[in-house]
Structure formats: structure tokens, C-alpha cells
Amino acid sequence: MSVKKDSTGRRYVQAEVEVPGSVEEVWAAIATGPGVASWFVPCEGGGEVGATVTTHFGPGMDSVATVTAWEPMHRFAAESGDLGPNAPSLATEWTVEAKAGGTCIVRVVHSLFADDDDWDNQLNSVESGWPAFFRILKLYMTYFRGQHxxxxxxxxxxxxxxxxxxxxxxxxxxxxxxxxxxxxxxxxxxxxxxxxxxxxxxxxxxxxxxxxxxxxxxxxxxxxxxxxxxxxxxxxxxxxxxxxxxxxxxxxxxxxxxxxxxxxxxxxxxxxx
CATH class of the missing domain: 3.30.530.20 (START domain)
Incomplete structure (x- = not known):
């Protein structure tokens, strides 16, 4: 896993997983508070552009983000200051893509704009956490889909x-x-x-x-x-x-x-x- 870069100065990492379920079922799992809490960590908020999303990783470890895009059943995005007070904003985009055979691809992309690689280690750290959680998401969608x-x-x-x-x-x-x-x-x-x-x-x-x-x-x-x-x-x-x-x-x-x-x-x- 490594940070990717483009000509605009954007640096980004991404992770994806294929899970069973309809677009509606997968969207409920990744874009609603009860759904996210069923395979990741407690979460609340969202639902429209400008709304706040609060993700609870533990005591004193809340992540607060503002929704910047909301396209139900397909895509949502949010920005946060999770990398620190002097760091650039971290933009996170989630997408759901339907596949043949009753499965969907879930993809998350984290990106920021920077002139140097000062924040690359933090991006890599964010990316490295998703494989384990995506394995839990796949198990959830396979055996416990729709259960909060x-x-x-x-x-x-x-x-x-x-x-x-x-x-x-x-x-x-x-x-x-x-x-x-x-x-x-x-x-x-x-x-x-x-x-x-x-x-x-x-x-x-x-x-x-x-x-x-x-x-x-x-x-x-x-x-x-x-x-x-x-x-x-x-x-x-x-x-x-x-x-x-x-x-x-x-x-x-x-x-x-x-x-x-x-x-x-x-x-x-x-x-x-």
C-alpha cells in the first residue's frame, strides 16, 4: 500500500471490497449510523450535504466530519481535520458499485492536498486499517445483513x-x-x-x-x-x-x-x- 499522487497536488489512498447484497442493503450498511455501527464503530449523523458525521473510536477519540456530497445509493463524501490541527483537511469519499450476481463493490478513498510528503505516513496508516474492517463488513453482509x-x-x-x-x-x-x-x-x-x-x-x-x-x-x-x-x-x-x-x-x-x-x-x- 502506498500514497498515490496526481498533477494537482492531490495525495490519496484507497481500499475496496466486494460484498454480497443489493445496492440498497450495502448503502444502509455504510451510510447510516446503525449500519456503520454493525461492522465498524458507533457512528451518527449524515444524510445530506452540510450535515455532521461523528464517529466514536473510543473515549476522547471522536472523529467529526462535514458531509460535502450526498448521492443516495451511490456516493457520499465528507471532510475532517483528523490528521491534526496543523494538517490539511482529510477528504473521504465512499462509493457503492453494483456488480452482477448480487454483489457490490464498496470503495473508500482518502485524499488531501499537500506540496510535500509530510502527511504520507498518516495516509498510509488510515489505509492500513481498512482490510480488517472490510473483512468484518463482508462477514456482516454475508450472515447478518440488515441486522443492527x-x-x-x-x-x-x-x-x-x-x-x-x-x-x-x-x-x-x-x-x-x-x-x-x-x-x-x-x-x-x-x-x-x-x-x-x-x-x-x-x-x-x-x-x-x-x-x-x-x-x-x-x-x-x-x-x-x-x-x-x-x-x-x-x-x-x-x-x-x-x-x-x-x-x-x-x-x-x-x-x-x-x-x-x-x-x-x-x-x-x-x-x-
């Missing part, structure tokens, strides 16, 4: 080597040596987790799994570890579907946070979240 879900994220930090951290996490959940298509169930001492393993390492994360769940509820779980700042981050994102999903997400988030804190006690004994 509730997501939560539990995180931990470890000072051990990355391989050792993954071995501890995967072993604690009964995922050691799991391969796509395997059904796995976590042992009783772990929070409820059972389902079909859909994918393993990929998207820049050598240690990760993507599960299609039936426990603690129908849904999707993305678990990965990643070196960061001399430590290793352990992150679980879980998307639960059905009428009871808000209550199930609220009940399961503290259980997972407590379990991760037990595996990797935070410095000083204080929880991360």
Missing part, C-alpha cells in the same frame, strides 16, 4: 514478547492451532465464546483471528495483538446482533476487560478502561 448490532471493545497491554502474548491469549480461549472452518469453544474459566473460525493471520496482523459467533450471542469477534510503543496491545472487538444485543454487549464488555486484566495485569493494578 451492538459492538464493544476490550483491550489489554503486555510487556512480554509478541509471540508469547498471542500464545497466552489464544491458549486461554482454546484457539491454539485453529484453522479456518474449525469450530472452537472457550474453556469455562474464560468469558463465553464459541463459533466458527473464519480467518487467521492477515491484514498486517500476524496474530489475529476472526470468528463468526453463536456465543455469547450471534455475532462476529475480531481478536488480535499488535506491538505498540515497546509493548504489545491485545484488542478484542465484538459485534453482537439481535434484539438483545445492547444488553448482551453491556454485560460482556466488563467480563472481557476483567479477563484480559487477569492475563496481563496493568501497571499499578489499575484497569485500562
Amino acid at each position: 448490532g451492538s459492538m464493544f471493545r476490550a483491550m489489554g497491554m503486555a510487556q512480554e514478547p509478541a509471540d508469547a502474548v498471542w500464545t497466552k491469549v489464544a491458549g486461554g480461549l482454546g484457539l491454539t492451532d485453529a484453522a479456518p472452518g474449525d469450530r472452537r469453544t472457550a474453556p469455562p474459566e474464560a468469558p463465553a465464546l464459541a463459533g466458527i473460525l473464519e480467518e487467521t493471520a492477515g491484514g498486517g496482523h500476524p496474530h489475529q483471528v476472526l470468528l463468526r459467533l453463536d456465543q455469547p450471542a450471534p455475532g462476529i469477534a475480531h481478536l488480535f495483538t499488535m506491538p505498540m510503543g515497546g509493548m504489545v496491545v491485545v484488542c478484542l472487538s465484538m459485534y453482537l446482533y439481535g434484539e438483545a444485543s445492547p444488553a448482551q454487549a453491556a454485560a460482556n464488555e466488563p467480563r472481557w476487560q476483567q479477563w484480559l486484566a487477569g492475563l496481563f495485569p496493568p501497571p499499578g493494578g489499575s484497569p485500562m478502561c
